Amino acid sequence: MTPALLYGLTAVALCAIGLHGAMAQAHLLRRILALNILGAGVFLLSVALARRAPHLAPDPVPQALVLTGIVVAVCVSALALALLRHLQADIGRSALPEDGAATGTEAAGPARDA
Amino acid sequence: MTMIALAFDGLLALTLIVLAWRTLASPDLHQAVVLLVAFGLQLSLAWVRLDAPDIALAEAAIGAGITGVLLMGALGQLADSADSAPSTPGPGAAIVPLQDESQRQHGTGPRVLLLLLTLMFAAALGTAVWQVMVSSDGLLPAVQAQMPASGVAHPVTAVLLNFRAYDTLLEMAVLMLALLGVLALSRTANPSWPEPSPVLTALARGLLPLVTLVAAYLLWRGSHAPGGAFQAGAVLAGALVLANLAGAPALPAYGALLRSAVALGLAVFVGVALVAMSLEGALLEYPSAIAGGLILLIEASLTLSIALVLTLLVTGVRAGETS
Amino acid sequence: MTLIDVVSLASLVACAGFFLAGTVGLLRFPDVYTRLHALTKADNLGLGLMVLGVALQAGSWAVALKLALIWLLVLAASTAVSHLVARAALRAGILPVTEVSLARDASCQPGPP
Numbered sequence: 001m002t003p004a005l006l007y008g009l010t011a012v013a014l015c016a017i018g019l020h021g022a023m024a025q026a027h028l029l030r031r032i033l034a035l036n037i038l039g040a041g042v043f044l045l046s047v048a049l050a051r052r053a054p055h056l057a058p059d060p061v062p063q064a065l066v067l068t069g070i071v072v073a074v075c076v077s078a079l080a081l082a083l084l085r086h087l088q089a090d091i092g093r094s095a096l097p098e099d100g101a102a103t104g105t106e107a108a109g110p111a112r113d114a
Numbered sequence: 115m116t117m118i119a120l121a122f123d124g125l126l127a128l129t130l131i132v133l134a135w136r137t138l139a140s141p142d143l144h145q146a147v148v149l150l151v152a153f154g155l156q157l158s159l160a161w162v163r164l165d166a167p168d169i170a171l172a173e174a175a176i177g178a179g180i181t182g183v184l185l186m187g188a189l190g191q192l193a194d195s196a197d198s199a200p201s202t203p204g205p206g207a208a209i210v211p212l213q214d215e216s217q218r219q220h221g222t223g224p225r226v227l228l229l230l231l232t233l234m235f236a237a238a239l240g241t242a243v244w245q246v247m248v249s250s251d252g253l254l255p256a257v258q259a260q261m262p263a264s265g266v267a268h269p270v271t272a273v274l275l276n277f278r279a280y281d282t283l284l285e286m287a288v289l290m291l292a293l294l295g296v297l298a299l300s301r302t303a304n305p306s307w308p309e310p311s312p313v314l315t316a317l318a319r320g321l322l323p324l325v326t327l328v329a330a331y332l333l334w335r336g337s338h339a340p341g342g343a344f345q346a347g348a349v350l351a352g353a354l355v356l357a358n359l360a361g362a363p364a365l366p367a368y369g370a371l372l373r374s375a376v377a378l379g380l381a382v383f384v385g386v387a388l389v390a391m392s393l394e395g396a397l398l399e400y401p402s403a404i405a406g407g408l409i410l411l412i413e414a415s416l417t418l419s420i421a422l423v424l425t426l427l428v429t430g431v432r433a434g435e436t437s
Numbered sequence: 438m439t440l441i442d443v444v445s446l447a448s449l450v451a452c453a454g455f456f457l458a459g460t461v462g463l464l465r466f467p468d469v470y471t472r473l474h475a476l477t478k479a480d481n482l483g484l485g486l487m488v489l490g491v492a493l494q495a496g497s498w499a500v501a502l503k504l505a506l507i508w509l510l511v512l513a514a515s516t517a518v519s520h521l522v523a524r525a526a527l528r529a530g531i532l533p534v535t536e537v538s539l540a541r542d543a544s545c546q547p548g549p550p
């Protein structure tokens with residue numbers, strides 16, 4: 001069990017958690033969090049693959065790509081949060097209409113929704 | 115010694131997975147955001163363990179720092195506009211735990227199906243990772259062979275700004291597109307930060323010159339050691355956001371000067387690319403005699419632009435200036 | 438193991454003890470203010486001992502000075518952050534847990550929180 005394999009398998013778990021969260025969560029802010037975790041899993045997998053030869057220096061190409069990816073991920077988060085603010089100003093909820101409106105639990109009050 | 119290292123790696127991996135799971139499973143949104151910031155910091159440790167110090171620097175500054183501020187600012191704005199009518203006005207509203215009942219509203223059938231699909235995906239990807247983790251050189255020999263011609267001494271910087279410079283150029287364009295999108299969507303004024311404490315103002319006043327020095331050092335260091343434009347830009351953005359929070363906005367109004375500074379990084383990069391094309395015949399093919407100097411020029415303008423873009427993403431512009 | 442190694446190891450073990458104390462305090466103390474108090478143990482003395490232990494292994498004065506500078510910066514930042522968190526908590530109306538408030542909660546009398 002080399003560190004690369006260990007972190008590679010961790011990355012798979014993070015991808016699964018993030019993917020499940022992005023699909024299952026109704027609240028859009030939580031979906032943004034899940035996408036961040038999915039992105040972290042993908043980056044971790046790339047850098048773990050860059051470390052496949054423990055006796056050599058790490059492969060710099062995946063590291064450079066992941067560096068680019070981190071900056072792009074923060075831009076995606078910022079744009080997604082701006083869209084979320086815009087959506088909430090429009091419809092008053094932080095979930096898409098098909099994800100929370102139909103089951104009636106919103107009777108708990110829009111005041112608690114954020 | 116390797117048993118201790120493996121135990122440490124295993125503990126770190128477990129911490130990452132538990133943090134990620136708790137982030138998405140916690141009912142309180144504030145707690146979820148804080149857990150994601152903690153996750154980012156643990157991830158920085160993982161980058162160090164995987165011998166990727168450049169990524170560790172960037173993750174600590176961008177992934178944990180800037181993303182944390184973005185999310186907490188968004189939480190504050192969502193709480194304000196939720197009209198929950200708390201008894202204490204202003205910033206106190208944000209400390210009430212934010213519960214949302216819109217969690218887990220799908221029926222049992224779709225939830226089980228989703229869980230099964232996720233487990234199948236994890237099993238397939240895990241098997242693929244297990245099989246592909248054989249010792250392999252990757253692109254390391256190719257990079258090392260071309261290092262003398264790259265103009266810098268650090269492989270990651272060489273890949274970022276010479277061998278794969280096109281990706282970095284497009285990434286700068288993505289940064290600016292995101293800024294344009296966020297500014298176009300800002301229909302309300304800046305969130306009103308609470309009145310700053312004199313302690314915060316003193317801290318910001320003391321830190322801003324020091325952090326500028328650290329950013330310049332990281333920028334210069336990128337040519338021969340872990341560092342570079344992204345880390346320097348992110349650190350500088352952190353200081354500018356801190357100055358903003360301290361009530362002393364360090365940036366001018368969003369006029370021609372600021373816009374030119376934001377566009378400077380991409381403009382210099384494209385300019386160098388076109389000049390290189392006219393000299394050597396291929397886009398971004400630096401003449402090897404001045405490659406080091408060109409890379410430093412590009413990195414310096416990239417640092418400024420990245421710092422400004424990240425700061426503006428967090429703070430926005432004052433109302434009425436987005437035209 | 439030379440003397441420097443022994444001192445280094447001792448300070449790192451002591452640092453771990455301080456961090457453990459800070460973490461237990463964070464988890465177990467009753468309100469924001471006492472938790473902040475517990476965290477300062479980890480931030481100030483805990484980190485200082487860690488810097489001492491690592492700087493002894495550094496091998497050059499430049500690296501040791503950089504580590505000391507990191508410790509000073511963390512001191513300044515954590516001080517300011519503790520002040521800001523306590524200030525925000527006070528403004529939100531969170532009062533410290535005292536003997537009086539504990540007694541009142543135990544007897545279930547209505548009153549100000």
